[in-house]
Amino acid sequence: MKKYILSSFAVLSATLFISCNDALDTDPRVTEMTAATFPGKPGDVEAMNAATYSIMNTLGGGDNSGILNNPFYWWSLMSDDCYGSGGLQDNVAKSLHHFTTASSNQYEYNFTLLYGGISRANTMIETIDNVAWEGGKNNVQRKQLLGEAFFMRGLYYMWLSQLYGDVPLITSTVITDDMQQQVSADSLIYPQIISDFYSAKSLMKAERANGSGHADKYCAEGFLARAYMFWAGFYHHNEASELAKGAPDITLVEQEGCPGGNLTKNDVVEGLQDIVANGGYKLRPDFRSLWQYSNSYLLAEALDGKAHAYKYIADMKQEDCFDMPGNGNGNTEELFQIQFMNASSWNIGGTYCNPRMYSNYLSCFWGLRNGATNDNGKRDKTYPFNQGWGQGTPSCNIWQDWTLAEDKSGEDLRKRATLIELDNKDEVASYTYEKDDCEESGFAVKKYADVNLDANPADNDSWWKKAPGYSSSSLDNPQQGDHFEDYYLMRYSDVLLMLTELTGDPQYMNQVQKRAGVKQTGYSLEAVQNERRWEFALEGLRFNDMRRWSGIDSGEGSYAAKALQAQRGQQITCLGKKKSKTMEHMTCSWSKRYADTNGFLPKPQSQIILMKGKLKQNPGWGGDDDPKHTPANEYTYKVLY
Secondary structure (H helix, E strand, C coil): CCCCCCCCHHHHHCCCCCCCCCCCCCCHHHHHHHHHHCCCCHHHHHHHHHHHHHHHHHHHHCEECCEECCHHHHHHHHCCCECCECECCCHHHHHHHHCCECCCCCCHHHHHHHHHHHHHHHHHHHHHHHCCCCCHHHCHHHHHHHHHHHHHHHHHHHHHHHHHCCCECCCCCCCCCHHHCECCHHHHHHHHHHHHHHHHHHHCCCCCCCCCCCCCHHHHHHHHHHHHHHHHHHHCHHHHCCHHHCCCCEEECCECCECCEEECHHHHHHHHHHHHHHCCCCCCCCHHHHCHHHCHHHHHHHHHCCCCCCHHHCCCCHHHCCCCCCCCCCCCCEEEEECCCCCCCCCCCCCCCCCCCCCCCHHHHCCECCCCCCCCCCCCCCCCECECCCECCECHHHHHHHHHHHHHHCCCHHHHHHEEECCCCCCCCCCCCCCCECCECCEEECCCCCECCCCCCCCCCCHHHHCCCCCCCCCCCHHHHCCCCCEEEEEHHHHHHHHHHHHCCCHHHHHHHHHHCCCCCCCCHHHHHHHHHHHCCCCCCHHHHHHHCCCCCCCCCCHHHHHHHCCCCCEEEECCEEEEEECCCCCCCHHHHHHHHCCCCCCCHHHHHHCCCCCCCCCCCCCCCCCECCCHHHHHHHHHC
16 A cells, blocks of 8 residues: 555646636746746656646545536436435535536536646647757657656546537647637547547556556556547447447547557557556455455454444455555556545635645545534444535445346445445444435445544544544545545456457456456356446446447437436435435436437536637537526425425
C-alpha cells in the first residue's frame, strides 16, 4: 500500500493555468505568457502536466449545486443499478436518475470543467518544444510528458462526448470560428480520441506508473480499447452488435506518435494482450482487498470477537487487507485512478477548483442517511460505516438480478462485497429510515463506503487517521474531508473482460469468475454482460456498457431501455415508511426518456446562447415539451404519497 496522504504539489500547480468562464475560450493573459516565456525548462512542463491532471480532482471530489461532479457517479445514477434517492430536497440526483432537469444549466459545470482540462492539454502539446530538450524529440522525458498530454486530452474528450454527444472539437489554443461549431462524435471526435490514445501509448515508456497517479503506456492501451468499443458498439451497432464476431475499422488522425491510417479490432486486441503479457498487473486474490472496509484494524476487531466488530471480513487473511502491501491505493490491478490527499480547504476557489476537490467525496454522497437530520456524523448505529447524504442508493433491481444469477453460478463474493443490506444486523447495527427520505431500496453502497474504527457515537473518526502522514482533517470535518481512497478509472479485470468480449476467448473472463467464486463459463455475450455488471457494479461503467450494447437510436426496445424500465413497480421505502410505495418515473417512463435522449445529457443553455447557434441542443431536451424535474414536494405528492 502506497502512502495515502500525499503532498500538496498538485494544489500549487493547479493554479498555474485558469481559463476564463467561456468554456471554449482561453485567457489571453495565459496564452501570452505561455507563448513568450513558458515553459522554459522541463520542470515547467511537469507543472503544466500536474495542472492538467488536477481537473480530475475537481471531477472526482467537487460538489457543485448539490451534486458530485464525478461523471462515473452520474452514470451510476443514470443506470439501472442506482436510484436518485436522498432527501426530498435532493432534486439533482433524482433528475439524473429520471433523465430530467431541475434547471437549464444543471449540467454545465462538468461541460466547462472538461473543456478546461482539454485547454490545458492543448497548451502543453503546443508549447512542449519551447524547452530545449537534450536529444530533441527523442528525449525520453519529453516523449513521456507529451504522451501524458495526449492521453489526458483523449480522456477528457471521451468523457465530454459520452456525456453531451456532438460538441466542438478544440485541438488548438487558437480557437477559430469553425472550431467552435459542434461536430459529429462518430466521424470526427472519436477518431481524434482514439488517435490521442494511440499517440500516448506510442510515446510513453513501457513501464508501469505504479500507482503514481500518472498515465503510462498500458493505461493508454486500455483506454484506447474502451473508447474503440464504445464507438463501435454505440455508433456502429449494426456492424458491431457482438464485437467477438466483428467490428469496423476507424481512421486515425496523423499527429506525433500516431501515423494515421486505419485502426482495426485486431490492433485493439494486441494492445490489451500487451497489458496482460508485459504490464505486470494481476488480480488481487480477494475481491474485498480493493475496498477500505477490509482494513487490518477492522479485521483485528473481528478476530478479537468484539461485540460491535464487523464480522463480514473475519474470514479474510491479514495479507489481503486493504492497507497491506499490494492492496489498497496503488494496488496491482489498478491501471488508472483519481487520487486524493489531505489538502482540501474551504478557501479553495477558482473556475476549476472546489473546496473538497482533494477528498473522494463520493464516500460522503453514498454514506448512510440513518440519523442524517439530527445526529449527522455519529456512527453507533451504522458502524463500521459512516453516515452521509444517502444519494444514489443501489436499486432493488441489482440485488434481485444478482440473486437470480447466483442460482445458476453459485454464491458470488462480489454481491456482499459491493452492497450493504440495511435490514441485516450483521451489516448495520440498527438502521432507521429518515422521515424525509425517498426512493430508498433497503441497500447501500459498500464500495467506497467510509469506515470508522470506533463505535462510540460521540466520536467522528475516520480510519484514515491511522494512515502515514495524517495530522488532522484538512477541512476540520472528517466526515467531509477524510476520504482518500483512490477512485478506480480502470482495473485489470476490465482488461480481461474486454479481451473476452472482443475475441470470444473465455480464458480471460474465467479468471474474473474464479476470483468471485462463481461457475466458470464459456463465452457468450450475455455471460460477458453479466460479468461486467457484477464486477464493476456501482463503479460507473454499467451505463455506457448498456448504451454500446444497444446502439444509437435503438428505441424503447433496446437493451438499455428495457433494463431501465424494469425499475418500474419495485417496492421502495419513502418518508421513513418501509416498502410503502412502488418506483415510478416522474414524467413518463425510463424507456421513453432513454429512447428520446440516447442517454445524453442536455447541453447547458448558457453555452448554447454563448455560442450563438453553433452549439445545438441534444434530442429529447429543450422545447415546450422539455420534461423538467418539478420541485421535490410536487414529485412527492404525485408519486410518494
